[in-house]
Amino acid sequence: MRPGAFRYVSxxxxxxxxxxxxxFGDESTLLAGGQSLIPLMNLRxxxxxxxxxxxxxxxxxxxxxxxxxxxxxxxxxxxDVVTNSTVAGSLPALSRATAFxxxxxxxxxxxxxxxxxxxxxxxxxxxxxxxxxxxxxxxSIRGERIVGWNDFIVSTFxxxxxxxxxxxxxxxxxxxxxxxxxxxxxxxxxxxxxAGICAGVQIVDGVVREMRIVAVGVSDRPxxxxxxxxxxxxxxxxxxxxxxxxxxxxxxxxxxxxxxASSEYRKWLIGTLITRILGNFALESR
Amino acid sequence: MNAPQTVMAINLVVNGVQVAREVEVRxxxxxxxxxxxxxxxxxxxxxxxxxxxxxxxxxxQSVRSCLLLAVQVDGTNVETVEGLGSLGSLSPLxxxxxxxxxxxxxxxxxxxxxxxxxxxxxxxxxxxxCDEVLSGHLCRCxxxxxxxxxxxxxxxxxxxx
Numbered sequence: 001m002r003p004g005a006f007r008y009v010s011x012x013x014x015x016x017x018x019x020x021x022x023x024f025g026d027e028s029t030l031l032a033g034g035q036s037l038i039p040l041m042n043l044r045x046x047x048x049x050x051x052x053x054x055x056x057x058x059x060x061x062x063x064x065x066x067x068x069x070x071x072x073x074x075x076x077x078x079x080d081v082v083t084n085s086t087v088a089g090s091l092p093a094l095s096r097a098t099a100f101x102x103x104x105x106x107x108x109x110x111x112x113x114x115x116x117x118x119x120x121x122x123x124x125x126x127x128x129x130x131x132x133x134x135x136x137x138x139x140s141i142r143g144e145r146i147v148g149w150n151d152f153i154v155s156t157f158x159x160x161x162x163x164x165x166x167x168x169x170x171x172x173x174x175x176x177x178x179x180x181x182x183x184x185x186x187x188x189x190x191x192x193x194x195a196g197i198c199a200g201v202q203i204v205d206g207v208v209r210e211m212r213i214v215a216v217g218v219s220d221r222p223x224x225x226x227x228x229x230x231x232x233x234x235x236x237x238x239x240x241x242x243x244x245x246x247x248x249x250x251x252x253x254x255x256x257x258x259x260x261a262s263s264e265y266r267k268w269l270i271g272t273l274i275t276r277i278l279g280n281f282a283l284e285s286r
Numbered sequence: 287m288n289a290p291q292t293v294m295a296i297n298l299v300v301n302g303v304q305v306a307r308e309v310e311v312r313x314x315x316x317x318x319x320x321x322x323x324x325x326x327x328x329x330x331x332x333x334x335x336x337x338x339x340x341x342x343x344x345x346x347q348s349v350r351s352c353l354l355l356a357v358q359v360d361g362t363n364v365e366t367v368e369g370l371g372s373l374g375s376l377s378p379l380x381x382x383x384x385x386x387x388x389x390x391x392x393x394x395x396x397x398x399x400x401x402x403x404x405x406x407x408x409x410x411x412x413x414x415x416c417d418e419v420l421s422g423h424l425c426r427c428x429x430x431x432x433x434x435x436x437x438x439x440x441x442x443x444x445x446x447x
């Protein structure tokens with residue numbers, strides 16, 4: 001098994017990438033970590049004409065807090081996010097979610113920009129980006145634009161990037177006074193989750209002021225559980241409320257069923273994950 | 287700006303030996319190691335990143351060689367299972383696997399050895415390696431318990447020395 005024939009460019013600068021994208025557009029594909037693209041090429045499900053390798057370009061990886069955002073360069077590897085102290089200190093939910101991606105060999109290659117761009121509905125990071133209402137920076141020779149997660153992630157393996165654009169960074173807002181967490185259930189550690197939850201809560205004087213809660217692995221893109229969030233506002237996060245929210249989450253969700261898990265099972269997993277995550281928030285807020 | 291290529295020259299170090307070859311850009315690293323260099327210790331099974339059999343080290347980091355193109359390792363230091371040890375002079379890790387019967391058919395073993403080697407170099411603990419590394423490899427003889435024992439035995443020997 002090997003990829004179909006293609007032409008290859010190992011770009012050495014962002015300008016070179018953008019020039020190539022402008023010239024080849026739809027015929028070209030960007031190679032970041034390759035942990036999703038190369039399997040698709042091996043299986044001939046992807047047949048790029050021109051493969052533009054981003055791995056030798058300096059300056060596309062990096063983790064920085066800029067204003068109230070955690071900015072992660074597109075070519076930052078998953079392993080470097082998991083082990084980074086800035087991420088651990090400012091957004092531990094992202095460290096945890098990233099540690100769920102694949103296995104060590106995969107995380108040594110996987111990139112944050114590639115992961116978000118691939119828009120795999122089972123992937124952890126789009127869910128975290130959705131929960132935080134984050135965005136991506138897209139660049140082309142025409143200029144730069146910042147696109148929110150909701151407009152960027154369209155559906156399964158589909159984002160709203162134009163053929164001449166490249167994701168240069170991913171922006172996770174750091175919300176003051178909020179706590180975020182991520183958890184999931186997978187058949188085997190490192191496998192794609194059957195269901196996952198990224199949730200954040202702001203508790204003031206023992207009462208929920210605001211909540212964001214997003215399910216992954218259950219639909220063609222991250223699903224915002226807005227009814228759960230709404231029902232929590234103004235209430236004390238106790239056992240009664242958590243039970244109620246878990247039930248609302250199960251009922252609100254339209255979960256896909258497939259060979260790995262039925263729709264009904266996924267709904268129960270989401271209910272369980274809501275209980276687990278919110279239970280931890282309740283413990284921490286005491 | 288470089289024009290897109292279909293064949294490229296690459297230079298790298300494989301198990302301490304300098305290698306220079308021309309490769310088709312679509313050649314997977316696993317194919318390059320096995321077919322071009324004859325290093326068949328790197329096994330291939332699923333060839334889409336699920337089984338872990340083809341794991342090798344690139345600049346001391348474990349990677350799946352079926353998910354990298356040979357052209358991507360130009361200028362790097364590649365290590366395969368052939369670089370660990372040989373019959374009669376096993377590496378301490380190989381020795382622990384042998385002593386603890388950490389393999390049956392042996393198909394998955396080279397990948398598992400290289401994964402463990404990579405994690406050891408990154409400073410991971412025995413317990414973390416057992417959980418993380420073994421979840422990334424398919425052993426169809428299901429010899430996981432003995433592999434765990436071998437990992438602990440290796441760490442015990444390493445800590446003594």
